[in-house]
Amino acid sequence: MATVVFCPVTFNLAETTRMIQVAQALDSSHRVVFMGYETDFVDLIRDAGFDYRACEPAWTRAERDQAIAFDQGRSFRSPFTSAMVGARVEVERRMIREFGAAAVVTGSNLTSFISARAEGVPLFYPVPFPLTRPQVAQAKHLGLVGGRGWIARAADRVATSVFRWIYNSAPLAPRAFTSVAKANGVPPLRTVSALLLADRNLITEMPWEMDGFELPDGFELVGPIFARLESPMPAVVAELAAAPEPLVYLGLGSSADRRLALDAARSLGTLPINVVAPIRHYLEPGDEVPANVHVTDLLPAHRLGGLVDAAVLHGGQGTVQTACATGVPFVGMGLQPEQTWHVRSCERRGNAIAVSPKHVRRPEFLDAVRRVLDDPEIRAAADDVREAYRGADGAAASARLIERAVALKG
Template identity: 70%
Template sequence: MTASVASVLFCPVTFNLAETTRMIEVARALDPAHRAVFMGYEDDFVHLISEAGFEYHPCSPSWSAQERQRAIDFDQGKAIRSPFTRELVAARVAVERRMIRQHRAAAVVIGSNVTSMISARAEGVPLYYPVPFALTGPQVRQVRRFRFVAGQGPIAGTADRIATAAFRWVYTRAPLAPRALSAVAHANGVAPLRTVASLLEADVNLVTVMPWELDDFALPENYQRVGPIFARLGGEVPALVRTLAAAPEPLIYLGLGSSARRELALAAATQLGTLPINVLAPIRHYLEPGDVVPPNIHVTDLLPAHLLGGLVDAAVLHGGQGTVQTACATGIPFVGMGLQPEQTWNVRVCQRQGNAIAFSPQHVSKPAFLTAVRRVLDDPAYRNAATRVRDQYEREDGAAAAARIIEAALPGRN
């Protein structure tokens, strides 16, 4: 098998940590004969792309901090108003089409950068999306219960099935995609994006989950399971981590990714500060000058979390797939606080495996939160389940599987 040089354009949402690192892992797994080129609009996690040694092109128009938060709220179902104006969408599509032509990209790989759904198709370039299974069209169409309604009884079950059916219709059939996307798609000769589900579906969707996450689900032809893909940040484990790991107190990892809020970070840190533990908290990007946390909360910048196995006793996580998968791959049991339906699903999948407890972020200031943390620390069943899940993860390489699928369609591949 031989390969000629081809360019692959990566378009992550660069203020989303999980997406940016997921793209980096796939780019690393490509045959070195090919050229990986990155573009993005915001600069939050661009340094990770540069540190990984990849070519990066900053583009505009970018979003303000307020618009980024509006995009996160829209993604999490907390707001109806979208930051996608017709002017912004048209400008970004024009930039992306120019980038595709300039670099002669033979494939485009995206996160949730929805304007790429228009630009890549307008240029006739295949579009690949390494994507969590939760909240994809196939998952929403087939899931029986999303558990929007809490409770185990028949009344709660019936109410939740009704809520799930309503959500399914809204998500997969209602024309709720921002009108700007449909208008610009039409102007570029591309089929309009009308439903929420259409905003999360590329030409080839590379599902980044374990086999047991697809139990009872069937994948359409344009969906392929590749396996987990999560961040492997460069650098070594800081000396602070090893010092805390050697201390007699248990060590908790507080990981909230990039889609949480300052209020949640402070509330979780305050509560954890009341326990006789140490907490490793890479939440500095959420805090403001003057914010004070308890002395046993050790605030840091982002850490190479994939190296924390054997050093951390348990974790408190926000439920993002990358963060959850890192805990699974390192054998760390955790309390997961999903901030939106996809993240809640990620945590519940692990709860069924026995290595996690699902908890509502709305109740983080209540005593039940600390009870959940003590359970994952003290009950050996969670540690045993985490070890079993870690052993299963060792047989997976989602980034390599995704790269092979992309390469198979590149020009010159025989």
């Protein structure tokens, strides 16, 4: 038996659920310990039956928003101070030693990249391909500039070249990581690419999404990992599925905001459809949505296949992969380059339509929703993608790689 410590960013829904799936796929002989700093999705960890250790220091709302922007490549400013990074590395090193961890699994908890190395423990990083070192090195377009015309594409190609140099060469990693790394006997992390590089980087994509790319040493394709929440399905979903009107799922994960949630709900409310919308965590008391939009808490979305006719998604990898695996065609509104990349990959595959989130109140958004509901070619493509997903299990593949490394270490 070995102990594996999981360090997700617990205010990131997709990341927390991705870690839960990998932990559940480990052999039951191993001990799993989760740790984290914020409380948003900790209940999901505990509900899955895992030991969770709450740690400090935690971030304020403004600090976590800035951290998400930094992680997603939308900003090179970060909330990481030397005091905070140093304190978290100390906590994590102590946790690794206390439990005798044989491996650490992280999402985008950046201090793990120092603490695991300082303790000499292999670090595993299940991660979407966009904005990883090989993707930035090889992609001609990163989706940094919106739009579809030749001017937008030319501008995006220039922006991609600039970003590539910044990502790989500019010493823009927060200074705290350089100083704290040195203090812990770890080579300084000066660039963004060095900051986001683990010992084993596990790419959570389907094979066709990697066409034209090569993975260097330290990167391995494991396949899709998405949430399988064990919470009960609200009765309203079955009631709406049985109604004559089409049923649309509105899923915005944890990286959208209140304004987008309300705009999307109100736009969808103008159509002759029903909507099930797990967006309660975005809304405030007094917020109103149309009567045909039914707001809920988080749903076990992997069980929506056959119940919903289409989806509107923010484009996060977890929501996209859930729609693909259940054969649900969707409209995707990528909020940042990684999400745009996944939505457009599906659009090329034929099971989705990409729309800018800026257009959610415009006719083109509603036109896209009508198309994914009515176009038989889009629905056929969604069925084909669902078949391709059968048997794909990135969580199990990740677990086997972790177990092999643990066995070698032992």
